[in-house]
Amino acid sequence: MSDLLELAVVIPTFNEAANVPTLIARLDRALAGRVWEAIFVDDDSPDGTADAARAIGRLDRRVRVIQRIGRRGLSTACIEGMLATAAPCVAVIDGDMQHDETILPAMLDALQADPNLDLAIGSRFVEGGGTGEWDRDRVAKSAFATRLSRGVLKVDVSDPMSGFFLIRTDVARGVVPHLSGIGFKILLDILTTSARPLQYREFGYVFRVRTEGESKLDHVVAMEYLIALYDRRFGRVVPVRFAMFSAIGVLGVGVHMAVLSALFLGLSATFLSAEIMATLAAMTLNFFLNNALTYRDRRLKGARQLFDGWVSFCVVCSVGAVANVGIAAFLYDVREGGWAVSALVGVLVGAVWNYALSSRFVWGRY
Ligand SMILES: Nc1nc2c(ncn2[C@@H]2O[C@H](COP(=O)(O)OP(=O)(O)O)[C@@H](O)[C@H]2O)c(=O)[nH]1
Ligand SMILES: [Mg+2]
Structure with a gap:
C-alpha cells in the first residue's frame, strides 16, 4: 500500500467538544486502510472544541486543527479547511455525526475510479438516503428549500442543501476565488459558481439525530438561505x-x-x-x-x-x-x-x- 495522502476530511465545528473523540474513532473505522487526515476548522468555540481536537492530534498526527479567532461562518470555515490540505480529494462533514461517515470510502472510490467525476454528494433524497427521525415540519421546510434552490438556481442535484460531499481538491481550489462565502450552503455555492458544470454522483445516506451539543443553524438559517439565493441570482446587479x-x-x-x-x-x-x-x-x-x-x-x-x-x-x-x-x-x-x-x-x-x-x-x- 502506498502511503500517499488520499483524503482530507474537513470538519467545521462550533461547540462540538463532546463529539470530537467519537467522530475521530468513527472516521478511523470507516476509513481503515486509507491514507487520510482530519482538519477541524473551529471558530474558537467556548467549549474548547479546538483543545479537544488538539489533544487527539498529539497522539494521532492525522488530526489537525485550524482555530479561527473573531470570526464565524460555516461556509468560510469549509473553504479554509479545503485549502489547508495537500490531499487530492477533500470531504466536508458535520462535526455532530449527523452525516454518515461510512459512505466516505465509496465516495472516494468513485472519484479515484473516474477521472471525469468532480464531486461525490451525500444525499438524503436518493435511494439509500433518508431524513431519519425528523419531524414533519422540518421535512417540509427542507423540501421547500430544496425546491426553491433547484428552481431559482437551476441546479439539478437531489439534495443541494446537503453539507456532506467529497470533491477533488484542485476543483475546489479553482472555484474558491469566485465563491461568495455569504451563504452557509457551501455545496450550492460551489455548484453554481463553477464555470463549467461539475460532474457529480450522489450517494444516499440517512441523516442521523444529534445526540451531543446543539444545532446552531436553526434561527437564522432561513434568512441566510434567502440571502444566498438572492446573491447568486441578482447579486451582481444590486449587491x-x-x-x-x-x-x-x-x-x-x-x-x-x-x-x-x-x-x-x-x-x-x-x-x-x-x-x-x-x-x-x-x-x-x-x-x-x-x-x-x-x-x-x-x-x-x-x-x-x-x-x-x-x-x-x-x-x-x-x-x-x-x-x-x-x-x-x-x-x-x-x-x-x-x-x-x-x-x-x-x-x-x-x-x-x-x-x-x-x-x-x-x-x-x-
Ligand atoms: N466553524 C464553524 N462551524 C460551524 C458554525 N456553525 C455551525 N458549525 C458546524 O457546522 C456543522 C453543522 O451545524 P449544525 O448546527 O449541526 O447544523 P444543523 O445540522 O443544520 O442543525 C456542525 O459541525 C457545527 O458545529 C460556524 O459558525 N463556524
Ligand atoms: Mg447538525
Whole structure:
C-alpha cells in the first residue's frame, strides 16, 4: 500500500467538544486502510472544541486543527479547511455525526475510479438516503428549500442543501476565488459558481439525530438561505447588502410617517418637534435592523459599541438627508427637473451615501 495522502476530511465545528473523540474513532473505522487526515476548522468555540481536537492530534498526527479567532461562518470555515490540505480529494462533514461517515470510502472510490467525476454528494433524497427521525415540519421546510434552490438556481442535484460531499481538491481550489462565502450552503455555492458544470454522483445516506451539543443553524438559517439565493441570482446587479439596507430604509420611511402622524395629528405636537421625533425613531429602528440583519456578520454588541454605532449612524444619515434635500432642490430649481424625478434622485443619492458611509464608519470600525 502506498502511503500517499488520499483524503482530507474537513470538519467545521462550533461547540462540538463532546463529539470530537467519537467522530475521530468513527472516521478511523470507516476509513481503515486509507491514507487520510482530519482538519477541524473551529471558530474558537467556548467549549474548547479546538483543545479537544488538539489533544487527539498529539497522539494521532492525522488530526489537525485550524482555530479561527473573531470570526464565524460555516461556509468560510469549509473553504479554509479545503485549502489547508495537500490531499487530492477533500470531504466536508458535520462535526455532530449527523452525516454518515461510512459512505466516505465509496465516495472516494468513485472519484479515484473516474477521472471525469468532480464531486461525490451525500444525499438524503436518493435511494439509500433518508431524513431519519425528523419531524414533519422540518421535512417540509427542507423540501421547500430544496425546491426553491433547484428552481431559482437551476441546479439539478437531489439534495443541494446537503453539507456532506467529497470533491477533488484542485476543483475546489479553482472555484474558491469566485465563491461568495455569504451563504452557509457551501455545496450550492460551489455548484453554481463553477464555470463549467461539475460532474457529480450522489450517494444516499440517512441523516442521523444529534445526540451531543446543539444545532446552531436553526434561527437564522432561513434568512441566510434567502440571502444566498438572492446573491447568486441578482447579486451582481444590486449587491445584497445594499438591497437589504434600502429595504430597511423603506421600512424606516413607513415608521417615520406613522410616528409623525401619531404625534402631529394625534397628540397635536408642533410639526417641527413631531418631525424630529419621527426622524429619530426611524433612524433608531433602521440602525438596529441593519445591525441585526444587513451587518449581522459584523454586528455591534454591548452597550458601548451599540451607543457609538447609533450616534455615528445618526450623524451619517443626517448628512445623507442634507445631501438628499440639496440634490433634489438643485435639480428642481436650477436644472428645472420634474419634482418627482428630482426627489427620487435625491433619495437615491442619500441612500447610496448612507450605505457607503455607514458600512465604513458604523460597521467597519471593529
Ligand atoms: N466553524 C464553524 N462551524 C460551524 C458554525 N456553525 C455551525 N458549525 C458546524 O457546522 C456543522 C453543522 O451545524 P449544525 O448546527 O449541526 O447544523 P444543523 O445540522 O443544520 O442543525 C456542525 O459541525 C457545527 O458545529 C460556524 O459558525 N463556524
Ligand atoms: Mg447538525
